[in-house]
Structures are given as structure tokens and as C-alpha cells.
Amino acid sequence: MTIRSVLRLGDPRLLQVASEVSEFNNPELDALIEDMFDTMEAEEGAGLAAPQIGIGLRVAIFGFDINPRYPDSDPVPKTILINPEIIPLTNEKEDGWEGCLSVPQMRGVVARFTHIRYTGFDASGAAIDVTAEGFHARVVQHECDHLDGIIYTQRLSDPSKFGFTEELHNSGQLASVNCSD
Ligand code: NI
Numbered sequence: 001m002t003i004r005s006v007l008r009l010g011d012p013r014l015l016q017v018a019s020e021v022s023e024f025n026n027p028e029l030d031a032l033i034e035d036m037f038d039t040m041e042a043e044e045g046a047g048l049a050a051p052q053i054g055i056g057l058r059v060a061i062f063g064f065d066i067n068p069r070y071p072d073s074d075p076v077p078k079t080i081l082i083n084p085e086i087i088p089l090t091n092e093k094e095d096g097w098e099g100c101l102s103v104p105q106m107r108g109v110v111a112r113f114t115h116i117r118y119t120g121f122d123a124s125g126a127a128i129d130v131t132a133e134g135f136h137a138r139v140v141q142h143e144c145d146h147l148d149g150i151i152y153t154q155r156l157s158d159p160s161k162f163g164f165t166e167e168l169h170n171s172g173q174l175a176s177v178n179c180s181d
Contacts, residue, residue, distance in 0.1 A: 002035045003042045004053040006101045014102055015149040018049075018056045021082050024125030029059075033080055033123055036061050044069050045101045046076065047139045049146030052102050058083045060143035069099065072175070073135040081128060084120035084144050088113040089131065096138055097174060098152045099165065107174060108162035110155045112138045 007014050021029065032055060040048040040061060046069065047062030063078030093111040116137045120128045132140060142152060156162050168174040
């Protein structure tokens with residue numbers, strides 16, 4: 001079990017476009033993914049992208065049954081998603097609060113597509129093709145942005161709806177959010 005340190009906003013590596021994975025089903029890739037899950041679970045993240053631990057590959061993981069950082073969210077299936085593509089299934093976007101392990105203790109409102117299809121590969125190279133909505137769709141869009149060097153703070157719907165989780169919670173802007181982050 002290896003918990004890796006998560007790069008924080010300001011580290012230029014978070015802004016780089018990650019490279020496609022070309023070889024699947026090998027111990028190096030499996031070890032990377034295991035470290036990513038260990039790190040995500042230790043930090044109670046909803047997802048994590050390889051660039052967040054300084055690895056410039058198009059690998060994202062996400063999913064949880066119950067997440068104390070997002071207690072009102074429906075479960076999201078645990079997924080390893082490599083070389084992903086997102087196809088919006090609607091033009092409709094919805095505002096929602098997001099956080100990021102690379103931007104600790106903060107939340108901001110971002111508009112995301114409400115319904116998407118996403119494709120990619122798992123660690124063995126098997127194809128993934130899933131449709132998702134709601135928070136599941138939001139998490140996938142957030143994690144895939146990391147692979148293109150985009151942090152949610154670059155997509156804020158309204159810069160005034162961004163701040164420390166605790167203050168947003170105390171002022172009633174964020175409902176029932178665990179502030180431990
Ligand atoms: Ni993030």
C-alpha cells in the first residue's frame with residue numbers, strides 16, 4: 001500500500017496534457033493504479049487522475065459507495081478509465097459544487113453536462129463504454145479534465161461561488177457537507 005502525495009494547485013505539472021497509455025496488462029500500470037486507489041481512499045476523494053500524483057498518463061480512477069466528502073451523492077461505480085473519451089448526450093449543463101484533492105478545503109460551482117457517454121479501457125485493455133448522469137457524469141468530466149491539464153477552478157460558473165468549504169458551509173451556501181476535506 002502506497003499513498004502518494006497529491007500535487008496542489010500551482011504545481012505546473014497539473015497543467016500539462018497527459019500522454020496516452022500504449023501498453024496495457026502489465027505490472028507497472030497495475031502498480032500505478034493500485035497506488036492511485038490507495039491515495040484516493042486515504043484522502044476520501046471521489047476520483048483521482050494520474051497527473052495529480054505527478055504521472056503524465058491518461059489514467060483516471062473514480063467511484064465510491066458512500067463518500068464523506070460528498071454525503072448527498074448517489075454511489076458511483078468503482079472504475080479504472082484509461083485513454084478516455086467523453087461524448088455529451090445532451091447540450092444541457094447543470095451547476096454543481098465541486099472539490100478537488102489538488103485544491104484542498106475548497107469548493108466551487110462548475111457547470112457540467114448532465115448526461116454523457118464515456119469510453120476508454122480498463123487496465124487489461126478491455127473496452128469500456130458507459131452512459132452516466134448526475135454526479136457520476138460530473139466526476140468523469142472532472143477527472144478527464146485533469147488529463148488535459150484543466151483544474152475545475154478554470155471552469156467556475158461564477159467566481160464568487162468559490163471558497164473554503166467550511167465558510168461556504170457555515171454561511172449556508174453548501175448543505176450538509178463534511179468540512180474535514
Ligand atoms: Ni480533481
